[in-house]
Amino acid sequence: MLRTVLLSLALLGGGFGAAAWLTHDFQVWTDEGARRLEVALRPVPVPAVTVDGTGIAPSTLPQLLTTPGHVTIADFFYTRCKTVCLTLGSSFAQLQAALAQDNPGVQLLSISFDGGHDTPDLLRHYARPLGADPAIWRFARVANPAEQAALLRQLGVVVIPDGFGDYEHNAALLVFDAQGRMVRVFDLAEQDLALNYARHLARQAQRTSAQGAV
Incomplete structure (x- = not known):
């Protein structure tokens, strides 16, 4: 049971970290939103x-x-x-x-x-x-x-x-x-x-x- 709980927590933590990275620390949730944030940060x-x-x-x-x-x-x-x-x-x-x-x-x-x-x-x-x-x-x-x-x-x-x-x-x-x-x-x-x-x-x-x- 303990192994299952620890594994679940590890997967949850990994998923949270991946989501944070993909969404610029949760500032955006879509590709279009990510594009607009990148433009604002780095003019094209x-x-x-x-x-x-x-x-x-x-x-x-x-x-x-x-x-x-x-x-x-x-x-x-x-x-x-x-x-x-x-x-x-x-x-x-x-x-x-x-x-x-x-x-x-x-x-x-x-x-x-x-x-x-x-x-x-x-x-x-x-x-x-x-x-x-x-x-x-x-x-x-x-x-x-x-x-x-x-x-x-x-x-x-x-x-x-x-x-x-x-x-x-x-x-x-x-x-x-x-x-x-x-x-x-x-x-x-x-x-x-x-x-x-x-x-x-x-x-x-x-x-x-x-x-x-x-």
């Missing part, structure tokens, strides 16, 4: 993939994200989507309205992961009914399939073709700092939190830029 650099889009001449994504004194809230979508991408568009329209009133240096960027289909002209047509103001909200794509795959993998964006021209994909608001690094990931329901965090980063970036100019 963006690979130098080539992008173009609405009002965007071909350039690398890091170049697009590193406007001095600015930070970026980005999402991933595709124009043929009839489900979650509509919610993303609505969220970004609300963010744009807020930024039009008080914008300390936050820009919005919607990136298509269907780069072979979503040409700059098609992105422009998609953006028009959303009322996207290019001064605040731009649309981009990565045309090269290999570069697109590398970007999605680096940022932890899951995209699974369904075989009928549509995709299953995760949806979130990604915040990039003035150095072009992904620093936080927020749920769609946390758009106000994402906006407040981005505004805070932008003010910090502008202070740093002003101090460097002195």
Whole structure:
């Protein structure tokens, strides 16, 4: 009996330790939660993939994200989507309205992961009914399939073709700092939190830029 009790306690202790390790001391319980914690602790650099889009001449994504004194809230979508991408568009329209009133240096960027289909002209047509103001909200794509795959993998964006021209994909608001690094990931329901965090980063970036100019 004693051996059984001791063995059970040992297994329980081992399981507790493994669970603590796997969940970052029980701070998260899901893979997505773990990813978001890792991003917050260790900002993710963006690979130098080539992008173009609405009002965007071909350039690398890091170049697009590193406007001095600015930070970026980005999402991933595709124009043929009839489900979650509509919610993303609505969220970004609300963010744009807020930024039009008080914008300390936050820009919005919607990136298509269907780069072979979503040409700059098609992105422009998609953006028009959303009322996207290019001064605040731009649309981009990565045309090269290999570069697109590398970007999605680096940022932890899951995209699974369904075989009928549509995709299953995760949806979130990604915040990039003035150095072009992904620093936080927020749920769609946390758009106000994402906006407040981005505004805070932008003010910090502008202070740093002003101090460097002195």
